Amino acid sequence: MSQSVIWVDGVTKRFSGHTAVKDLSLEVPQGAVFGLLGPNGAGKTTTIRMIMDIIRPDEGRVVLFGGAGTGRDLSARIGYLPEERGLYPKMQVLGQLAFLAEIKGLSRREAMRLGREWLERLGLGEWIDKKVEDLSKGMQQKVQFIGTLMHDPDLVILDEPFSGLDPVNTQVMKDVVVDFARRGKTVVFSTHIMEQAERMCDHIAIIARGEKIVDGRLTDIKAKYGKSHLALEFVSNRAQAVPILQDRSLFLSVDDYGASAEGEMAPGVDGDTVLRALVSAGVGLSRFEVVEPSLQKIFIAEVGDTAITAAREPGDA
Amino acid sequence: MHKLWAVIRREFSARVRTKSFVITTVLGPLLLAGLMLVPGLLLMSKSSGRHIVIVDGGDRGLGQTAQTTLRTKFPEHYTFEVMVFPTGETERVESLISRIDAPSETAGASIDGVVILNPEMLAEDRIAYYGSNVSSMSDMSDLRRGLREALVAERLAELGVNLTLVQEASRPFSFTTERVADGKLTGESGEASFALAYAMAFLLYMALLLYGVQVMSAVVEEKSNRLNEVLVSSLSPFELLFGKIIGVGSAALVQLGLWVGTAMMLTTFRGEIASVFGVPETAVMAVPIPTVSPALLVVSLLFFMLGFLLYSSAYAAVGAMCNTMQETQQASLPVTLVVIIGFFTVFNVLNDPAGSTARIFSLIPLFAPLIVPVRYSLNPLGVGELLVAAFSTLLGAIVVAWFAGRIYRVGILAHGKRPKIKELVNWVKAG
Numbered sequence: 001m002s003q004s005v006i007w008v009d010g011v012t013k014r015f016s017g018h019t020a021v022k023d024l025s026l027e028v029p030q031g032a033v034f035g036l037l038g039p040n041g042a043g044k045t046t047t048i049r050m051i052m053d054i055i056r057p058d059e060g061r062v063v064l065f066g067g068a069g070t071g072r073d074l075s076a077r078i079g080y081l082p083e084e085r086g087l088y089p090k091m092q093v094l095g096q097l098a099f100l101a102e103i104k105g106l107s108r109r110e111a112m113r114l115g116r117e118w119l120e121r122l123g124l125g126e127w128i129d130k131k132v133e134d135l136s137k138g139m140q141q142k143v144q145f146i147g148t149l150m151h152d153p154d155l156v157i158l159d160e161p162f163s164g165l166d167p168v169n170t171q172v173m174k175d176v177v178v179d180f181a182r183r184g185k186t187v188v189f190s191t192h193i194m195e196q197a198e199r200m201c202d203h204i205a206i207i208a209r210g211e212k213i214v215d216g217r218l219t220d221i222k223a224k225y226g227k228s229h230l231a232l233e234f235v236s237n238r239a240q241a242v243p244i245l246q247d248r249s250l251f252l253s254v255d256d257y258g259a260s261a262e263g264e265m266a267p268g269v270d271g272d273t274v275l276r277a278l279v280s281a282g283v284g285l286s287r288f289e290v291v292e293p294s295l296q297k298i299f300i301a302e303v304g305d306t307a308i309t310a311a312r313e314p315g316d317a
Numbered sequence: 318m319h320k321l322w323a324v325i326r327r328e329f330s331a332r333v334r335t336k337s338f339v340i341t342t343v344l345g346p347l348l349l350a351g352l353m354l355v356p357g358l359l360l361m362s363k364s365s366g367r368h369i370v371i372v373d374g375g376d377r378g379l380g381q382t383a384q385t386t387l388r389t390k391f392p393e394h395y396t397f398e399v400m401v402f403p404t405g406e407t408e409r410v411e412s413l414i415s416r417i418d419a420p421s422e423t424a425g426a427s428i429d430g431v432v433i434l435n436p437e438m439l440a441e442d443r444i445a446y447y448g449s450n451v452s453s454m455s456d457m458s459d460l461r462r463g464l465r466e467a468l469v470a471e472r473l474a475e476l477g478v479n480l481t482l483v484q485e486a487s488r489p490f491s492f493t494t495e496r497v498a499d500g501k502l503t504g505e506s507g508e509a510s511f512a513l514a515y516a517m518a519f520l521l522y523m524a525l526l527l528y529g530v531q532v533m534s535a536v537v538e539e540k541s542n543r544l545n546e547v548l549v550s551s552l553s554p555f556e557l558l559f560g561k562i563i564g565v566g567s568a569a570l571v572q573l574g575l576w577v578g579t580a581m582m583l584t585t586f587r588g589e590i591a592s593v594f595g596v597p598e599t600a601v602m603a604v605p606i607p608t609v610s611p612a613l614l615v616v617s618l619l620f621f622m623l624g625f626l627l628y629s630s631a632y633a634a635v636g637a638m639c640n641t642m643q644e645t646q647q648a649s650l651p652v653t654l655v656v657i658i659g660f661f662t663v664f665n666v667l668n669d670p671a672g673s674t675a676r677i678f679s680l681i682p683l684f685a686p687l688i689v690p691v692r693y694s695l696n697p698l699g700v701g702e703l704l705v706a707a708f709s710t711l712l713g714a715i716v717v718a719w720f721a722g723r724i725y726r727v728g729i730l731a732h733g734k735r736p737k738i739k740e741l742v743n744w745v746k747a748g
Contacts, residue, residue, distance in 0.1 A: 052550050054730065075551040082550065084732075086543035090331065102323035103551040147547070 236284030328564025536636030624686025637728025682713020
């Protein structure tokens with residue numbers, strides 16, 4: 001427990017009769033890049049707000065850095081980018097950043113120095129004394145991001161950090177986050193984009209309907225699902241592959257993307273059997289690989305399940 | 318403390334750096350000077366050269382008496398002309414009326430009005446006036462006074478009273494007033510102390526509304542720009558709220574300080590300033606200017622600050638309930654109404670600064686911030702009463718700020734529909 005940066009212990013939060021988060025427990029180890037995944041309305045933001053002590057859990061507790069205080073007490077060590085984020089439109093960029101760092105406890109002088117440094121680093125050096133409202137949306141997002149990270153926190157919590165970002169900014173921010181992780185800092189972010197999480201995270205938790213479905217190291221979770229998946233890419237005679245992919249004695253399920261497909265093989269079937277069938281049907285393949293399931297696949301499998309079970313439990317809408 | 322200071326500084330500089338702050342700071346004294354000068358200018362621009370015809374339909378020379386009286390009373394502003402003919406001759410009356418305010422090319426000179434002294438109407442104690450200037454209060458009161466004197470003189474003569482004796486007996490006298498405070502003469506006339514009290518009430522009322530609404534709009538601005546969650550992750554809602562109140566309050570004090578300072582400079586050096594503009598110094602010095610004692614300044618400052626704490630936190634709570642400025646216009650009405658009620662109570666207090674209304678309202682925290690300074694300027698309260706009023710206001714401000722803080726804390730993170738009373742109660746109760 002001593003190496004857990006965040007320990008969420010059985011928290012429950014209800015809003016006027018509706019349970020947003022139900023008996024949820026999480027542990028985020030020191031130095032992890034932790035993805036909090038879930039469909040919209042799963043309770044990700046509520047969980048993060050409870051971690052930050054912006055709202056209090058009805059039951060359970062949150063322990064940060066082994067019990068040193070609440071999210072607000074420790075704001076000097078935490079960088080938080082909420083889902084609801086904005087800036088003072090009439091304030092100058094540098095003044096804005098200095099203020100954001102000052103309320104984390106930095107001195108004004110230090111805050112100004114760091115603000116200048118970061119603005120230069122992210123290519124906003126010319127905009128230092130412009131008003132925030134004169135900046136493009138993308139530039140404002142960068143300023144927001146600098147405001148979250150400039151005080152060099154030990155723990156970074158980002159709620160849907162990539163939503164609404166253009167590809168260039170997504171890249172910039174991803175690089176900054178990866179750099180933080182490389183320096184041994186802990187990063188937690190929520191997203192509903194699985195590819196992103198799969199590429200960046202070493203730990204994940206999937207939540208749906210306020211409950212945790214899966215959590216742990218990404219590699220462990222994937223290993224649990226085993227090497228029973230096939231990744232295929234087609235070059236010719238795509239049509240001949242269809243009956244094979246639809247053969248339920250070979251595949252339990254298939255995600256067909258057209259030029260490629262991912263399928264979960266039925267128990268007892270091995271890769272060779274499928275490969276022989278495809279080759280003898282004359283299908284041209286550029287990729288044939290036995291793989292771990294993608295996070296997307298795990299996610300849909302798990303969240304789809306609870307959607308059904310949750311529907312069977314009335315009174316917990 | 319460091320964080321609170323950062324919030325105060327941000328809020329203060331955000332207020333002070335706006336164009337509207339600079340403009341109101343500069344224009345405030347000009348407006349005030351204007352408010353003082355305009356009534357004077359209006360008095361000076363009093364009608365001049367009014368030409369009024371008195372039609373006397375009787376045979377006792379009343380028209381002549383009226384003309385003499387009016388001429389002696391108002392030698393500068395009017396010229397009077399008497400025509401004696403029976404008022405039954407309607408065409409002659411009508412032709413006179415047609416000359417009122419007529420373009421110069423019409424036959425006969427243009428006149429401003431006609432007084433009709435008709436024996437039948439006089440028997441019923443009535444005099445009629447037709448004119449273009451009937452809406453001028455000062456003209457009408459001049460005419461009424463002059464005609465009244467003429468009529469009284471005529472009636473007395475009719476009763477056989479010696480007119481010289483009557484005139485001797487009804488000699489006018491001048492009524493000078495001077496305010497006494499703490500048993501000492503202040504050298505202030507009644508008009509001057511009334512002017513001071515009224516100006517103070519008006520300034521305090523404007524300041525409470527103006528800066529209270531600024532706090533409200535600052536709250537709504539943060540809410541509509543989705544800043545609150547970023548802020549609340551580092552700051553407690555109470556640091557945020559009180560930083561805002563203190564920041565806006567300091568900007569208010571700076572602005573009020575500049576205004577009061579300018580006003581004091583202008584009045585102290587008004588003689589010198591006047592002579593620069595070629596106005597005789599003595600004329601300016603003759604205008605009564607009330608003195609503002611340091612004690613009055615301290616009392617006003619104290620009660621303004623208490624009132625500001627009370628009203629700005631109430632306005633902040635309203636801001637936290639709303640999502641846009643448009644919504645606040647309706648939602649802030651109850652708070653604004655209370656300030657307005659306080660302002661209207663001031664008029665009662667001006668008449669009777671030590672009366673029971675004044676005493677009771679001084680103890681109600683919602684009204685004391687306006688009432689106590691006004692009372693103090695007219696008739697200083699005893700130390701005991703002042704302390705009780707200050708403490709009850711402080712207590713009231715703390716209670717209002719506490720409730721406002723509870724509402725603010727929940728409201729800044731709540732988006733969507735404005736809460737109903739029941740939900741507000743839940744907000745206040747929430748853990």
